[in-house]
Amino acid sequence: MNISEKNINRIFNLFLFLIASMMIFRKPCTGLIILFATLNLLFIKKLKFTKKAISIGFIIAIPLLIEILFFWNNDSYFMGIKSIEKSISLLIFPLFILGNYQRVQFYKLLQFYSITTSGIVLFFFIRFIVFYPNMIDKYFLGIDLWEMGYAFSNSMGIHAPALNMHLSFVAIVNLYFIFDAFRQRKSAIIKSANFVIFSLSFFFVLFVNTRIALFNMLIGFVLVFYYEVIRKYKFKKVVGISAVGLVLLGSLFLLFLQKNPYMKEKYSSVTFAYMDKVGKLDAIKNPEIKVFNSFVTRVSIWKSAWELSLKNLPFGVGASDGKSELFKYYEQTNQHFLAKYEFPTHNQFLDFLLKYGFLGPMVVFLYVFTIGYLGFDIKNAIIIAFFFIFFTSNLTDDFLLRFDGIAFSGFWFSIFGSYWLQEKTIVYKEKLIL
Structure with missing residues (x-):
């Protein structure tokens, strides 16, 4: 098939954009992953693997590999195959993303993903208001506030903790692009649009209201602020940005708290x-x-x-x-x-x-903490924040049992690995020039 490199890059990144945006919907995302794998099989000769890419790919696939290794220990081989089937994306993503790591447009992908996901959730939020007015009435009357986030998540066909794991990452990415817009001195319209999108994503995390996701989001904000503000600006500017940020976030949080007094009870006596x-x-x-x-x-x-x-x-x-x-x-x-x-x-x-x-926890540790290694090694706040989200989420839940955890982590792990490889290639070339 005679397609130019430029068009292959476009098609490849289009699929990455679509998969990232549809990640919260299992069936559409599964279909896109199958199409993505089929497309890449047509261009399999284009795959290029370095030793580092193979090492990262092996670690991404390791939860799948341990299932295969211990297949003999299943009472039902049929159910064992069903279990393996859920983890196939941990082979597809590293094979075809890391094999094309030089094509990955990291920041464009993140920005498209964060904006699109925020827009999709806004659509479903409006839909929730229209089709579930009784829930909204109960919300404003302060009745059964504990069930609101779960009802909203169920209306989208996803479990609340899983949805909020995605949304906390989206909010962190949106905050990054606010700082990026100021650093690059973009227009007031773009800065305002970034702030509106960020405010929506912040509100959605509060609305779904799962404890670990809220905690992760706030830690992610601190990480982004540290790497994108404290490390890059002088003290006076850091203080000014901190004051503005605290006022804006505090105002949004207090406004939400007024409408959801159960939140204070949930995070203290109930928990x-x-x-x-x-x-x-x-x-x-x-x-x-x-x-x-x-x-x-x-x-x-x-x-x-x-x-x-x-x-x-x-x-x-x-x-x-x-x-x-x-x-x-x-x-x-x-x-x-x-x-x-x-x-x-x-x-x-x-x-x-x-x-x-014995081998099980070691596999989880290697899988999760390698994400952290990639982030800390190149000092990237977004990757570090993702590591923190996925690590803490798996302390109180088991996301490597579910599509929305397996595909979500495998996809972004592969993207982060690709960006890490790109950065290492740049450093290597600079050393050669010197």
Whole structure:
């Protein structure tokens, strides 16, 4: 097929833009990933791998590789194959993105992704207002505020913590482009547009209102501010920008807090209630109402997963059997509330310990912390913020079990790896010139 390099670059980056923007929708994104892989197979001779690219690609694929390695440990081979199928993107992305790393337009991709995702979520927010007016009425009346974010996420067909993991990253990227617009002295119209988009993404994280995502977003803001302001401007300018930023963010936050007083309760008494009932949730009257989303429930799950993992060392229970074995253990230990709602591990390190034994947590550690290494090595705030988001999210959830965590991390890990390779190539060429 005779297509110019320029057109191949355009088609390649168009697919990256589309996949990134559709990442919160499983079926459309899966279709795009299949088309992306098919397209790249047509140009497979164009792939170029360095030793560093192969090393990064191996680490990205390692959650898939450990599933294949421990395939023999599944009780059902059919379910084992189904489990492997969910992780195929961890082979597709490093193969075809790192193999074309020189084509990746890092900052253009980020900007398109953050703007488009903010626009898509705005569309669904307007749709939510139109089609779920009863929920909006309850919101303004202060009734059942705890369910608002989950209802909105469900209307989009995605789990609230997963949606907010995406949105916190989008908000961080949008903040970066505000600073970038000022640094490049862009027009007032562009600066204003960047601020409006950022404000929307910040509001959406507050609206969905999951604790870890809000925490991650704020840490991400600090990282972007440190790398893009403190390290690049003089002290007086840093103080001025800090004051303006705190006033604007504080105003948005206080405005939201006035309309959602439950937030204060959620982040204090609700979160850490009944901590003396770890492993004994059935002793609480109406646990569905009182501790469904509380920290004590997470700790009770972790306690059970840890105990069951220790009983199945050194190789674990198998990739396809982790959930079912954990649910059985709830029943065996008379934890009927956990058994009724079939809570998964809610911790990726424990989940892999349960499935694969000793090797499992090491795989998660290598996968997640390599993202951090890439960011710290080239001092890139966006990559470091993503690492922090994905690391902390997997301490309280298990996103390498779900498409919205597997594809999300595998895609951006491959993009970050490509940008890291580009930066290393530039440094290498500069050294040769010197």
